[in-house]
Amino acid sequence: MKDDVLSITTKGLTKSFGSVMAVAGLDLIVPVGTRFALLGPNGAGKTTTVRMLTGLMRPTSGRASVFGHDIVSQKDEVKAITGLLPETPGLYSKLSAAEFLEFIGALNRLQADVLYDRIDSLLSILGLESRQDDLLESYSSGMKQKVLIASTLLHEPKVAFLDEPTSRLDPSASVLVKELILALAEETKTTFFICTHMTSFAHDISDVIGILNEGELVTVGSPDEILESARASSLEEAYLKIVGRKVDREALLSWR
Numbered sequence: 001m002k003d004d005v006l007s008i009t010t011k012g013l014t015k016s017f018g019s020v021m022a023v024a025g026l027d028l029i030v031p032v033g034t035r036f037a038l039l040g041p042n043g044a045g046k047t048t049t050v051r052m053l054t055g056l057m058r059p060t061s062g063r064a065s066v067f068g069h070d071i072v073s074q075k076d077e078v079k080a081i082t083g084l085l086p087e088t089p090g091l092y093s094k095l096s097a098a099e100f101l102e103f104i105g106a107l108n109r110l111q112a113d114v115l116y117d118r119i120d121s122l123l124s125i126l127g128l129e130s131r132q133d134d135l136l137e138s139y140s141s142g143m144k145q146k147v148l149i150a151s152t153l154l155h156e157p158k159v160a161f162l163d164e165p166t167s168r169l170d171p172s173a174s175v176l177v178k179e180l181i182l183a184l185a186e187e188t189k190t191t192f193f194i195c196t197h198m199t200s201f202a203h204d205i206s207d208v209i210g211i212l213n214e215g216e217l218v219t220v221g222s223p224d225e226i227l228e229s230a231r232a233s234s235l236e237e238a239y240l241k242i243v244g245r246k247v248d249r250e251a252l253l254s255w256r
């Protein structure tokens with residue numbers, strides 16, 4: 001595949017923390033405009049992968065690039081074309097939602113007229129326009145999450161990394177975010193790299209799914225390919241078969 005159609009490439013990407021191998025030799029190719037969902041158990045290495053791909057953490061070994069920019073030697077270029085919704089984001093609680101988004105827009109050097117239009121549109125899509133001047137400290141956790149999603153998409157990044165975007169969102173807000181991602185991917189060819197535990201969300205949102213287990217990519221394919229290869233009728237069933245976490249009832253009560 002030619003470089004100009006590739007959004008993310010990794011070759012042997014590895015991160016260890018002492019004796020813990022968080023990501024073990026990840027080889028991945030994500031074409032431009034793909035909606036890629038990364039699934040995997042707690043501690044599988046999803047967030048570590050995202051941190052490396054957004055230039056926040058140096059790999060122990062291996063390589064990766066985003067739109068041809070090396071994640072180590074060109075991390076500023078990588079940061080300029082990516083958006084990140086972190087797993088545990090920080091917010092400036094003494095700012096209102098509108099002020100926070102203005103601040104993020106200024107950091108990304110957005111022109112004022114474009115910025116204000118986008119803030120209005122995003123806050124209205126996310127149902128926050130009537131609360132946009134309230135301080136973020138007064139927001140519920142789901143409302144904060146919506147503002148953070150808006151801040152990730154505000155500068156129209158070429159690649160948006162969303163680490164568990166639907167955590168804290170109610171079901172209708174999750175559907176809204178799903179539709180927003182699908183619309184943006186179609187309109188703007190944004191590449192989405194989404195870590196999630198919600199298998200039905202992953203099924204609906206993505207055209208490619210990767211399953212990471214103990215730092216290794218154990219499956220990559222379209223939702224249908226994964227269902228077929230696991231002989232499963234839902235992604236949740238396929239996931240459980242692939243990751244293989246069987247629980248026996250006796251063991252569950254053994255602590256008593």
Ligand SMILES: Nc1ncnc2c1ncn2[C@@H]1O[C@H](COP(=O)(O)OP(=O)(O)OP(=O)(O)O)[C@@H](O)[C@H]1O
Pocket residue numbers: 017020021022040041042043044045046047048049087
């Ligand atoms: N800064 C760190 N220092 C030490 N170990 C770390 C650090 N960050 C992650 N790890 C370890 O790396 C492994 C992968 O963690 P990571 O956060 O990437 O998992 P995850 O797939 O995102 O899990 P979750 O679904 O719980 O968010 C875990 O064993 C974790 O303890």
Ligand SMILES: [Mg+2]
Pocket residue numbers: 046047048087163
């Ligand atoms: Mg994580």
